[in-house]
Amino acid sequence: MSQAKVPAWVNVALIPVLNILLAFLVSGLVILAIGENPIEAAGYLIYGAFGYDEGMGYTLYYATNLIFTGLAVSVAFKGGLFNIGGEGQAYIGGLGVGLICLSLDHTMPFYVIAPLAVIGAAVFGAAWGYIPAYLQARRGSHIVITTIMFNFIASSLMVYLIVNWLKQDGRMAPNSRTFEENAWLPYLHEVFSPLGIEIGDSPLNLSFIWALLCCVFVWGLVWHTRWGYQLRTLGTNPTAARYAGIDTAKVTIWAMLISGGLAGFVGLNEIMGVNHNLLLNFTAGYGFAGIAVALMGRNNPIGIILAAILFGALYQGGAELAFEIPTITPEIVVVIQGLVILFSGALEHMFKDRIEGFFIRRAVA
């Protein structure tokens, strides 16, 4: 049977771009329906996200969190596991970062605290992924259910810990004391200014660089190591994995440990990079948005970076848009985000057959 080839750029670029355009088209109709000018709204959104240094900085700051959680979802997904628990793993990862910073910031310099905080984030996040992984691998409990449960447990645990143990004495606010400055991740605008590069002030910090390094790490791990080979075998054909003698339980557990660790790095950005104290609800849904990012990025590190930047832009540009046009409330911005997820995630294959068919016919003719 002959098999005509569809050019690679069709799947990688054309179809996602078409899907996004369609999402924006429908969003435009929504904005039209509430009586605003969609072109003007799009202008504010794009300018707010990319138009000036600070906006760009915010976009990339949001994207940092989404890269971590997107990678987390994709590593698990490559092994056939649907990790819905990125939110909880990120939360507990932040706890790890916070505990390291709170206990060492009076005694240790930054270059000691930073690597320990990275390890803390990874270990705590991984630990939160381990329990559902163990239950899935050895006891057959479905990982989707257990990871969702663990999000709730993480949330309650953090409230308990912060309110009862980590809150400052005599204060009402449910957060820890602010870390000393030697436990702060440097902002990128601070890093760049001694080099003579001036960029606007924004929360964008060193964890963005770490996120990019994690992308390289995931790419190498999944596509170029034998562990990655086993992971992908398990994810695409579990029967073949058993046939090949792969220890599926072990691979499952390791996949979730790595996934949880990656999600835990959200804590680096939020706790050590921006808030500089341990607080409630800093994960703000990044764990869930990571699912959409991974889906849209097709579980590929480059795709995840692009999708994370797109979502980061929607967060940042959307906030700007809601500020500039008050009738477009933050809820409408959420609708636009939802439409992007709908068209590029759930309806991903809507045009696929037709477009591929077109290119196949053209190739044959």
Next chain:
Amino acid sequence: MPYAIELRDISKRFGAVQANKDICLQVPAGTIHGIIGENGAGKSTLMSIIYGFYEADTGHIEVDGKRVDIRSSQDAINAGIGMVHQHFMLVENFSVLENVILGAEGGAVLKNGIGAARVELQRLAHEYSLDIDVDAIVEELPVGLQQRVEILKALYRGARILILDEPTGVLTPQEADHLFRILKALKEQGVTVLLITHKLREIMASTDNVSVMRQGEMVAHRETVNTSKEDLAELMVGKKVRLTVDKDEAQPSDVLLSAKNLSQFDSQGVKRLKDVSLELRAGEILGIAGVSGNGQSELLSVLSGITPMDEGEIHFAGQVINAKAPKNAAQMRDLKMAHVPEDRHKMGLVTGFEAYEAAVLGYHNSPVYNGKILMNRKAMLDECNDRMAAWDVRPPNPHLKTANFSGGNQQKIVIAREVEQNPEVLLIGQPTRGVDIGAIENIHEQIVKLRDSGKAILLVSVELDEIMALSDRIIVMFDGAVVGELDAKDANERTLGLMMANAFNEEEGVSA
């Protein structure tokens, strides 16, 4: 007299693949018409068009001389066409009666419909000698009877043209013969039968006319009495093929593997493998015959280490393997046991992988394919290129997705992977299932070559012809147990068939 069904210039294209091209077919009423062709020749597509699953791009269908427009299976049923699928479309925990009326219940309240159906079914069963207990639960019936339910379903809906798609895949030779008697009875009642198969024997035994398909085209029409197996095989493949295997007398020597009283239970606690004992000798091919689903898959799975046994032990390569000291598939490979699984899509390959990746499955931890940290892509690619050349895999492109190779070439990738590891014991399941006739010859030669180099081979196949052509010794399995063993020289289709149905002892009064 008009034809019962006539196809005129039917064409169908899926993307770049021309599945059917200008197909013309004329089937006289009251005949059994065989359609034969290799996998991928377009038989199933054509039948799906007749039954309304697909619409033809061009061309049309005539039934009894009148042009009909079939856009759904309901249209096909209205035109008097019924279909018995290869995989039964039955609700297993419904009774025969409930299954038959499914989709034709005759109103919201079942009572009237069931009453009428019961009467009608009895009439049909009588008229076509299709005796069956209409209140039996389908899953409790043997497959032969389940198939009868499918036939009744079609007849109940008024089918005058019956299409059977690979109907004998799950039947013993005796059950198949019974099916053909039923088809003859149907024919005498004026029903027209279209029989889709790749088995030449069945065509010769049961049809009036036969049409041959090759690469989406109808290449020949023959009257069955005026053709032969060899003639049809040549038409199917487009070149002369040999249907036998050349091999010398086996020279069995040392026992390389022995299994004693192996038993295995499935997750529901049902015993799937019952006290199976066997010995594999160097330089010998041991064939396992049996109707699909009688414990052969479980046997392969236990021997290869995929599932642990619950009872019994295996002696292999100086090791004793039992339930207390199991070995997994990777450990069995390390002891030089190779395994070509029965189902290459489900087990033997990862169809989403590129060929060079699938070509190391199971051996991916070998130092040959690995550097210190990363896998050695270059080594994998070089080796894949070499093997593709040596085994004539087409197209020889290690980067092509495994799913995009034809069945025969996929199988070559799997067999090459296992055989090139130079194993002591090769377990091989359904080596030529879904493989083009042209490639079968080559695969059989490779198996015999491995035997002649002093290796032990365990061959599982549901194709009796294959078992008889390749094996030196044959074991027959029924319901998870070994029910007979015989030298290949003493085997014939009838003996094996009776053993496969576990009817040998009763009928012959001979102990097997």
